[in-house]
Amino acid sequence: MSTAQIRFATLWRREVNRFMKIKKQTLGAPLLETFLYISVFGAALGSRIDKLHGIDYVVFVIPGLIMMAWSINAFTNNSSSILQQKFQGAIQDQLSSPASPLELLLAFSLGGFMRGLIVAVLTFVASSFLVDLPVDHILVLVPSLFLVGFFFSQLGVLIGVRAEQFDDVAFAQTFILTPLIFLGGVFYSAELLPEPYETLTHFNPIYYMINLVRYGFVGFTEVSIALSLLALTAATAVLFAINLRLFSAGYKLRA
């Protein structure tokens, strides 16, 4: 391995190691939470709702829950890891190393991406034991999930860099991210909503992400897949560019 490869592998390993040290909190808790959603909305309520657009309600809900698990974990991991290391001053060790802004940004991003990936894969595997979960369009599903994971990793980095106290991270998650995800159609189809809520849902970017993932699993969508993929790719690229600029300028990282 070259010096640069060792450096990047170490930066990435450190981020993964951080959440693996507190697995009960970082992997166990989100898994339990997802299963509570599946139990309550899928099994309990689902038995009354029967089918949505010809799909069993529990099967309709699970793709959104997998996307939600990946996105929230990617976001939470990166925002809290960066803020915590800024708070302790520990981030100075990476910042005073020969690592470039790009290496630092990618390593921080991939920490949360990995945590989201692990939770999402475990949720998928466990769900497959409970219900017959199809994968209809794997060529849409895999890039969609990876883009969603990377988008929220970037969002977590952005909030973590900008945050000055833990309240800032909690605010972004509780008052912005969680409502957008819940109102994005994880548990329902936007077409069933009365106006103006149906139209308003179309202004929620997470609605398109959920539809992409749901299409990948069960083949049902309410939006254009090509357009949604394009928009998600563009949004992820813009966020990445913003973060790279912040890391290069040392915004709220260097004095």
Place this chain on the structure above:
Amino acid sequence: MSEPALHIEDLAKRYPTGVEALRGVSLDIVPGELFGLLGPNGAGKSTLIHCTTGLAQPTAGSIEVFGNDAIDDYAEARQAVGLAPQEPNLDWFLTVAETLDYHAGYFGMAKRERRERTDELLETFSLTEKRDERTRTLSGGMKRRLILARALMHRPRLLILDEPTAGVDVELRLELWHYVQKINQEGTTILLTTHYLEEAEQLCDRIAFIAEGQIVARGTSAEVAARFGVSSLEDAYLALVGRKELSRSHAELEVAP
């Protein structure tokens, strides 16, 4: 003639708050030197160190470490620098051994070399028994030792010690100074800030006084003292901060019958 270990020219740093921490600092440290940077709190010592190590962005000026740019194209320069900061900045999640291992990884050291160097430095700094303990469980003195060990992990040619003995007991302070002298004799260039003037006088080849973001005197301790018209570095420092009345020689004269 070899490149200076550290060459700083017209370095300025203005913080977003408007504070001018450095105002045109120029400094050369020759390879193998043990150089002391002294001055009151807020004089600009830590800012100068942060600019050199990439923790602060200079507003103007240039910094070179062994001839390599340390501001824009900084990879080579950073590779040559080890920093032991004033404030303990350890990650509470990591163990003692992980702290050293990760640091070495950032500098591209291969696995076997990292393991051997970690064992060597844990032994040197009497931390072997603590290797698997999380850093938050360490005492203040142990944290200081670990920070110094971390700075040395990648075998830097220029070691920057920002008040390394602040708040440590006498025994550890002497232990650290002995080690610092040893690695200096082995060829490592050292930039040191400290408030222990007598020790700076004994340890350092040359000294610079910094006040209000400017270097106001430099040279051997005798030259710096002469610059202020006094006989010791301590008296020169007191003259610098405008507190000559605290001079021990002044007090001795006053109590003499």
